[in-house]
Amino acid sequence: MCNPATGRWVDLPPHPEVPPGGRIFARLAFDPAVSSHFHVLQFKDSQQKEYVTGVNIYSSQTGAWICRESRLAEKISLFTGLASVFFHGMLHLHGLLYPMNMEDDVVLVAVDMDGQVWNTIRVPSGGLSFGRIRLSQGCLHYATTPLATDDKKKKKRKKKKKQKKKENTSTVWCMKDYDSKEWVLKHSVSNDELRSITGVDYKVAAFHPDRDTIFLDSYDVDTLVSYDMQHRKFHRIHSLRGNRATLFVPYVPLFSDSFAGADGQ
Known part of the structure; x- marks a missing residue:
């Protein structure tokens, strides 16, 4: 992880293995107004199941990954190319109900930092x-x-x-x-x-x-x-x-020296 204000990087430990033939993509959950600690969420699915099956979550506070299975009541395929938002302690990102209807099945998927609470929000x-x-x-x-x-x-x-x-x-x-x-x-x-x-x-x-x-x-x-x-x-x-660019993100200065590591520094 990199703090763009300082150019300093923090190395993450190796993440859990990706299922054979599957895909995985990461999102950052971070609110500097609340804490200098951050989470990285790596959502996963498989070629056989084109919807999200679980998530690996890294915490800078513990310095470790946890693995959680999806608790969504519906089958949802996540959009990998769109931005996400961390708000109210949950990460929000675009999803599409599976199988695709292509008319009114776009939703927001929200998951908490323990991987225990999963919600869907209609857009x-x-x-x-x-x-x-x-x-x-x-x-x-x-x-x-x-x-x-x-x-x-x-x-x-x-x-x-x-x-x-x-x-x-x-x-x-x-x-x-x-x-x-x-x-x-x-x-x-x-x-x-x-x-x-x-x-x-x-x-x-x-x-x-x-x-x-x-x-x-x-x-x-x-x-x-x-x-x-x-x-x-x-x-x-x-x-x-x-x-x-595909994504545009407004620059908001982060005045702390760097993202917090496992030792809180």
Whole structure:
């Protein structure tokens, strides 16, 4: 693990073996406002079972791994290419109910740091529109973005008029009460409005941690912009060119010297 503010690395001990033919991917669970300790979660499945079967969890406090089997009531395949969020002591990441329906089966999977509590949270978008989860202003946020123009044309032939209207709108939702798991619509903007201002299609890339601002990544011109949801204003930040990324994460300084190791240092 690396502290990007200092460039210092912490070595982790070898993790448990991966099942033959299986895959495994890791996520970091870390909140510097609560503790300098962190967890690494390595979710696993197998070729025979295309849904999550368990997780290996490393704790910087104990310096050891624990293995836990999945306690999800449903079979869920996890998205390996999307960001995760550590909130309320649980790691949240995108999943898809298995077998795939491709319409309204996108969920958030939440697991605690002991691997004992597993929950699923329905996302407000329902289907496979481009979704992002992040923390902003102390609440869990979820944003949906219409698919790129070419993909939309194909889908329009198969969807009803009501569905087409929904697909052409980007939305931002907030979970103000985490215990209720209820999403509240915070902002929406039509694709036509976005295109009339910018001339191109954009997708939500990230959230500002303290403001009603989202960051947008263009599909075509490789430009990163900010969008002030309250005042509906755009600001061009940077031309990405060859530095285009799949995931964008806002930089938040960590003022401690490094991630805490097993000895607490």
